[in-house]
Amino acid sequence: MYQYHCLNQISEEGIREFTEEYAPVSRAEEADAILVRSAAMHEMEFGNKLKAVARAGAGVNNIPLDRCAEKGIVVFNTPGANxxxxxxxxxxxxxxxxxxxxxxxxxxxxxxxxxxxxxxxxxxxxxxxxxxxxxxxxxxxxxxxxxxxxxxxxxxxxxxxxxxxxxxxxxxxxxxxxxxxxxxxxxxxxxxxxxxxxxxxxxxxxxxxxxxxxxxxxxxxxxxxxxxxxxxxxxxxxxxxxxxxxxxxxxxxxxxxxxxxxxxxxxIPHLGASTEESEDNCARMAARQIRNYLEHGNIKNSVNYPDCDMGLKGKNIRILLLHHNIPNMLGQFTKILAEDNINIADLSNKSKGGYAYTMIDIDSEITLEAVEELRAVKDVLKVRVIK
CATH class of the missing domain: 3.40.50.720 (NAD(P)-binding Rossmann-like Domain)
Structure with missing residues (x-):
């Protein structure tokens, strides 16, 4: 079960994109994802569960992008929806x-x-x-x-x-x-x-x-x-x-x-995207991006991490690593998996500025010890495993 929190009123058209596997929570600290429009987030403390922030709109000056990136929180916006x-x-x-x-x-x-x-x-x-x-x-x-x-x-x-x-x-x-x-x-x-x-x-x-x-x-x-x-x-x-x-x-x-x-x-009093249609489009797009990331690990329209898409997760286990963009990160990841006798079925690595994202599909189980080894790699910011 995934949990989400809305900092602003979000169109019901967007909320309807979530399945029964998603539940709203009243406290942002408990959420896996936050949906926001104009609410200021610079002074917010982020819970350890938080994986994504989706801005239902294009501008993201109300979101602390660098702080989110350092915590492995992917920030999305919705370009073109309005x-x-x-x-x-x-x-x-x-x-x-x-x-x-x-x-x-x-x-x-x-x-x-x-x-x-x-x-x-x-x-x-x-x-x-x-x-x-x-x-x-x-x-x-x-x-x-x-x-x-x-x-x-x-x-x-x-x-x-x-x-x-x-x-x-x-x-x-x-x-x-x-x-x-x-x-x-x-x-x-x-x-x-x-x-x-x-x-x-x-x-x-x-x-x-x-x-x-x-x-x-x-x-x-x-x-x-x-x-x-x-x-x-x-x-x-x-x-x-x-x-x-x-x-x-x-x-x-x-x-x-x-x-x-x-x-x-x-x-004009900031009416550019203030139409029912624009708000619906932005909300739908934000919710879909959150679902695609939480369920499959795919990133599209992020402003602090690179876009990266390996399609639907399928039957394999998918390992997701958010990290600094420095040399030899892939080598360290593959070495840890190889030492645990884990075979890599597919892999994608993308970078954007000082940050990078690695998606790895494996065709066998992964031990908790291997996950902790991945987390312990210097410059790794967050590790997720989707089974």
């Missing part, structure tokens, strides 16, 4: 920035008691006129699950789309509309496009990437959209650009004390 919801809001953001829809709606509400509102509307609406998206140039920085959907949707709207991503995956490349221009640098996007949307993860190389220098390369009156992470944009530089008119609108899904209320900023 992509359509974010894509639709990005398109809505472009429409809000191109047509003063918000200003027009506010005018109607302010004049709701005007008996001549229908007639007065014809005079007032000129103040809220805007432009159409068709024929405009859109630059998409980051062509992952969300970026690809945004780029393709913009093509369908008649926009001239430029995409930039030096690390674009083969899968993403296949899904891109053939009419999308391949920009060789981000600077090309800055110089060419009327609308620019960023869809990259927040890391040391991307934090603050939209700064004063980047904005200075952009067209005057550009519309900048950020539905990825607030830290990708230097907000003070954007405010200066809004004041000068270099940036016409900054559309962001991340309210902060700096940007909230700034004229020209369209600030």
């Amino acid at each position: 992509a359509n919801g974010v894509k639709e809001l990005v398109i809505a953001g472009m429409l809000l920035a191109s047509r003063d829809i918000i200003g027009g709606i506010n005018w109607v509400q302010e004049n709701e008691e005007d008996g001549n509102i229908a007639k007065d509307t014809e005079k007032a609406k000129k103040a809220f006129a805007g432009c159409e998206l068709e024929g405009k140039k859109l630059g998409v920085i980051g062509l992952g699950a969300i970026g690809v959907l945004v780029a393709n949707a913009a093509v369908s709207l008649g926009m001239d789309v430029y995409g930039f991503d030096p690390f674009v995956s083969v899968d993403s490349a296949w899904r891109l509309n053939r009419s999308i221009h391949h920009a060789k640098t981000a600077d090309e996007i800055y110089k060419e496009c009327d609308y620019i949307t960023i869809h990259v993860p927040a890391n040391e190389s991307t934090k603050g990437m939209i700064d004063g220098n980047a904005i200075s390369l952009m067209k005057k009156g550009v519309v900048l959209l950020n539905f990825a992470r607030d830290v990708l944009v230097e907000e003070e530089a954007v405010i200066d650009a809004l004041v000068s008119g270099q940036v016409k609108h900054y559309v962001t899904d991340f309210p902060t004390p700096v940007i909230a209320g700034v004229k020209g900023a369209i600030v």
Whole structure:
């Protein structure tokens, strides 16, 4: 029996993925797996039973990844599960920035008691006129699950789309509309496009990437959209650009004390993935990843350990070792098994940064003494045996 704990309310669509072999527990310390959305985990103490954390969403800044890795706890996220919801809001953001829809709606509400509102509307609406998206140039920085959907949707709207991503995956490349221009640098996007949307993860190389220098390369009156992470944009530089008119609108899904209320900023209260469909998709994907790992040892979409998949466990016993990525670990593992006269039927070893994961299928029983020997190997962080 496996036990799981939900730190946030998780969609029932995800919970239904668990079989009768899974039971919810009220205390995180008792869980084999934790499901989480936005709850902060940095101050949490982790129980010795904990094997996996699944984030029902893409961002994992609320999870102490390094501490989890050192304890042999695999952290999963659900990339792409909420992509359509974010894509639709990005398109809505472009429409809000191109047509003063918000200003027009506010005018109607302010004049709701005007008996001549229908007639007065014809005079007032000129103040809220805007432009159409068709024929405009859109630059998409980051062509992952969300970026690809945004780029393709913009093509369908008649926009001239430029995409930039030096690390674009083969899968993403296949899904891109053939009419999308391949920009060789981000600077090309800055110089060419009327609308620019960023869809990259927040890391040391991307934090603050939209700064004063980047904005200075952009067209005057550009519309900048950020539905990825607030830290990708230097907000003070954007405010200066809004004041000068270099940036016409900054559309962001991340309210902060700096940007909230700034004229020209369209600030949305983090609604990108806040749809029933997105929450269901993320929950289902998180639960399936937990099951695949707990029952078969397979890792997919981990952010602190490498992906590794040996399929269904089958009749063999499967040994799972999470360890530091250093030389001669495999040699030590196989030596211990050989000395216990254990035959290896299959093996896979993958690494990611400073951590590695080894899966070994054996076609005979393994003694407790051999398991303890494996645990005692220097730089081994966790050992699991699935029978």
